[in-house]
Amino acid sequence: MTPTDSRQSEPAERISSGLVDVLTDVHGAGDVTVTDLTRVPAGASRQTWAFTATIDDRAHPLILRLDLPGAREDSSLLREAALMRAAGAAGVASPTVLAAGEDHPDIGGDFVVMNRVDGETIPRKILRDERFASARTRLGAQLGHSLARLHRIDPDTIPGLPDEDPLESWQRELDSIDRPLPTFEFALAWLANRRPQESGRALVHGDYRVGNIIVDDDGLAAVLDWELAHVGDPLEDLGWMCVKAWRFGGAGVVGGLCDLDEFVGAYEAGSGATVDRDAVFWWQVYGTLRWGLICVHQAQRHLSGATRSVELAAIGRRVSENEWELLNLLGAHV
Structure with a gap:
């Protein structure tokens, strides 16, 4: 691995570790692994990452949303998570929020983890x-x-x-x-x-x-x-x-x-x-x-x-x- 490749992999490795901790807390005791973490080139004001979480041998395709550096001070991913939960309860088609938190040291700040909905956005x-x-x-x-x-x-x-x-x-x-x-x-x-x-x-x-x-x-x-x-x-x-x-x-x-x-x-x-x-x-x-x-x-x-x-x-x-x-x-x- 070249030095450049190493620098590029470090954030993904750190985020993966944080996601394992978060999902372990959500699901309680169990074997959790995170693989295929990939930055999705979408959106100008949020980071979006796709990954697979394997929990007790069952694979779950998931999405991680993060604030970008320099985001507006009034931005709130925790509020976004609450809105998606309310939308789902109201019958609006919406991803299911699995976890949300703020200022996670490994993930890199406020975050929302949700299920991955199949389909097209382009x-x-x-x-x-x-x-x-x-x-x-x-x-x-x-x-x-x-x-x-x-x-x-x-x-x-x-x-x-x-x-x-x-x-x-x-x-x-x-x-x-x-x-x-x-x-x-x-x-x-x-x-x-x-x-x-x-x-x-x-x-x-x-x-x-x-x-x-x-x-x-x-x-x-x-x-x-x-x-x-x-x-x-x-x-x-x-x-x-x-x-x-x-x-x-x-x-x-x-x-x-x-x-x-x-x-x-x-x-x-x-x-x-x-x-x-x-x-x-x-x-x-x-x-x-x-x-x-x-x-x-x-x-x-x-x-x-x-x-x-x-x-x-x-x-x-x-x-x-x-x-x-x-x-x-x-x-x-x-």
């Missing part, structure tokens, strides 16, 4: 591969029904959920950026002047979209990535699904999959609510602005040296894409 494959042709015909409605179940979760059962005015929080974010972004300023003013009446207060997933779900041959297999969950207007999640960035070249306004009526109709059927389509458009504009500002933030993490990452740097170029999309959206609504 949007291009979900939207184009023949394997998912049948799943695509039902996926838009499944996402609407699932979101209705999600919004029935009592947010008071999840400690520490952020709850603040969305426009005020993004105004602060915009004010903190050290370069002019006039399109974002214009969009924020448009949103402030046309804000719809709040439809209610609910648990909002915050990143409900293609790319944060697992799809199998039957359609929706799991909802992932709860790190941006908060308390807010449930229509925020519907508008976020309509943001152009999450269509990945697909024709449907909802995640490249279907039109708004199919998605919202399924949500209405599952929730019993009547959805104001104009309010969904407002949240679509809000979501486009929000994603643009997140792109600025992610690029700054790389540029500042807090987290050196080609992926974070590449996200920075999407700032201009969101500026263009905002101008297109607002062109007929000034």
